[in-house]
Amino acid sequence: MSPSYLSNPYAPPSYIGLNNVSPEGWVDIDFTYPYDVVLQANQFLRDQSVSTTNDADFIARAIVIGFATGSFNIRWTDSQSMYLSNGMIASANLLGDASSPYPIFPELIIPAGGRIGIDIQDTSNGTNTIEILWRGVKRFRVGG
């Protein structure tokens, strides 16, 4: 490998490039799992899920609030239904947008054919159209 020439100090790392950190024998491909829902006023949906596909493990690295017409609370789980917080988190505390996602650190592995569990509650007291994105990578085994 050779250093990239003339890195730009004004640019964020994602613009400059991030080194490949796939484990040896695997390749990571950028992927996003969206969750779309329309909540009625104050509606509380429990045990919703986003299913991951069977082709590869998913490594979740960030959350993006893709769209929301009002405020909401959310709590989510890993694929073994283990909550990642002891209570609901207000949407205002999840800061991510598409150009600066809210990091999940350290990353979280969701196995192929697994699920991300979600509890979600409207707090806007109105109809609330929401899209949440889990951004990360699919991890494929290198052939041959």
Added chain:
Amino acid sequence: MLEEPYLTPLGSMDVPFAYVFDATGITDAQAQVLNNGKALQGDSEFILRRIVGMDNVVDTKANGGRFNFKNASGSYSIGSPAGSAGGVYRHANWVVIPEKKYPKNTQIVFDLFQTLRAFNVCGASPIYTAYIAFFGVKRFALEAAYRTDKTPYKYKEKKYTYAYSLTLNTAGPSPPLRQSQLIDNYDFELQRISISYANSPGSVGALVTDDFGMTLYDCNMHQTSDLPLNQSYINNGRPTWHTVGKYQGIWPVPTLVYPAGSAINFDITSWLCANQLPQLYNIALEGIWRVPC
């Protein structure tokens, strides 16, 4: 957490480049336009790092403006949630992490949902500014690359900015208007382009509208984009001192070196209406002088 400098594969060299999809000819209010393709130029592979301008091509999120795009293999890069038209709601600046490689002679394929083109109002004939920019780098083998990085003398670095005055007196859509900033004294590394109005009567303050497109050239007169880039996509100036532009523009990445005696050349394509003319702009070409020592 440690961060290390980005490493290109051994024997390769990256050149900043943006592929631009011209969506000015699509039809508005289509529920879906699938499998649009932006073909690569065929001289190198392309490393995609972000997609900019979807908000200029599809309708608002509230009205169902969505998009998706594909890997070089043809598989989708974003899942489609159940019950949705497909893809995800539009974003002005979609960062691709990790970067995606598109091999030579392939294309970037993407879907649009609820199309709606952005435009500058010009009476009965609007000037459309609906372009999608795929930012990244062209990756060449070292022996095939045309990039100039080296300065043939020992130097120290000193911050320097060339302030370029641009007067637009041509109504759009215009043919490209060549601009040139001479690099005097020392080699210059361009790191940032910031554009505002020139603070003259009628042309005051930050520039947030797409008054024109810009095509930047390297010192060897190679384009850094295949079509003009909306100025807002590369403009690193801020709408206000406290807010960041929605496209978070910064160009070129990586930086470009212009040897002393050469010039920073760029084309301006006017998208202004006749009744907006003339307009005066201040373009800050900011970077580093390589001062001999």
